Amino acid sequence: MKKTDQILFFAFSVCILFLPLILKESYILHVFVFIGINTMLAIALNLLLGYAGQISLGQGALYGLGAYISAILSAKYGVNPWLGMGVSAVIVSAVAFIVGFPILKLRGHYLAMATLGLGIILYIIFNETVDWTGGPSGFPGIPNLKLGSLTFDNDVANFYLVWFFALITMFLALNLYQSRIGRALRAVSDSEVAARIMGVDAWLLKVKIFAASAFISSLAGSLYAHTVTFIAPASFGFNFSVELLTMVVVGGLGSVFGSFLGAAILTLLPEWLRVFHDFDIVIYGLLLILIMMFMPRGLAGLVSHLKAKVYVESK
């Protein structure tokens, strides 16, 4: 990890640690629980999109799969929720690993369509297997997570729970970027052929990072299921996958802190601007087009651009 990233991550963690003391039991704290979950999801997508240059439009469904497996294991079979969370993450990443082999052979537009297709098939399964998932009307009564005598059923506890996982995800993703694997991923992103000539097993690497992305998404899904205690297919559809894509693009491809910014902005905006609620998909659409055209590295790119400018002018 770069020195600046280390300092930034440390400062960020401290801010997160003290945030509940400032915000108290407020609505914003409640929203921050979801910002944490969305940050994990955005980083999971960013591993694919920003690091390896592979698009996935099925992220929402992997997230949903994690949530449903956790919900079914804990509410129907009485499995310990922590164990259920681990089991569902393993299952979801195994599924991703297996379907990853044929899917990640595809490139560009075809990859986008295949992941989209996978997402829609899973979405239809969530809706149709009513005996398991409760179908379109949802799955109620998912138990909260417990740690000793502490039950994660209030916003402060949930905040620390979710951000514990979100910070670990951020830390690992930052580490990965500067590691051997991270360099290999970026090589694949720049030119798959060149990467293969340099001895990178591009296909296997893409499949592995897809599985890792699925693992994180599944954990986020389990956290969502256990904190909200109710899930329905509508949260895991194509629109949500596009929302995640918007978070990553707004924040900046390949930037971990950018993913947080994107997740925070896109989660807070609808809360602050009630009008935004009706216009959200119009605004997401515009954001995607405008940022890709004029600011392809997102907010993170803007920040480093400004930093470079200040640096040059101070010399």
Next chain:
Amino acid sequence: MESSAQIFQYILSGLANGSIYGIIGFGFAIIFNATGIINFAQGEFVMLGGMVTVFLLSLLQWPLVYCILLAILLTLIVGIIFERLAVNPLKDASPITIVIITIGASIFIRGIAMLVWGKDTYPLPSFSGDTAINLGGATIMPQHLWILGLTCIIIILNRLFFYHTIYGKAMRACSVNPKAAGLAGINVRAMVLISFAISSALGALAGIIIAPLTLTSYDVGIMLGLKGFCAAIIGGMGSGMGAVLGGFVLGILESLGAGLISAGYKDAIAFIVLLAILFFRPGGLLGRSGIERV
């Protein structure tokens, strides 16, 4: 056991739906051949066709046929604006950039449609009544005949355009090799614009002719667009005729699957077929070699 009349019924309605997928897939193939882009906003042209017709019908009170023509024209204009604003400025953009931009455009158009027309579903009157016609034990709606007839006309017009007009030939040249086409004096950028115009008009037409059967709303574009893409993939992206045949295959599979297995999984069939083809025969079932591009 299902009776053979019932199977015949499924195949008939499968053919009609399949024609729609085929026409939409044709739109995908035209843009793909001109630009190498898979236009994720294709489904929104389909939605616009149906919705604008419904809207014009209640606003202007004109006869249906004028409303349809005007709706196709308006969608075509949207297609041209889309090309000028979002696709034309991109030079040598990576596929991921293009995918994200066309997805952005797609949800933007869908969002505008939702704001203008709300989330309700709207009916469109059938072109010539709702009296079912009996055909060998199966019933067929007049609208089905319209769909099949118009599909045939589109296939013929397409053949005439791409093989017997100078513009069509120029577009085929661009799809084979844009650089060489440019050297031969063909305005490649103009051909890209024309491809978007034709493709959006075809999408609109598909959306209009299916609306009387399925109703229409601001969000029909996602599913119809994806199934159109699936049809194009089955037929092999390089071929317009392939897309129509791919549409028939998909339509029949879907209606047999819905009838014989489970109606709830009807939409999943298209995507399972899509994934299977992408995995095992990325060049399409009909293959590339057998059929000329366009």
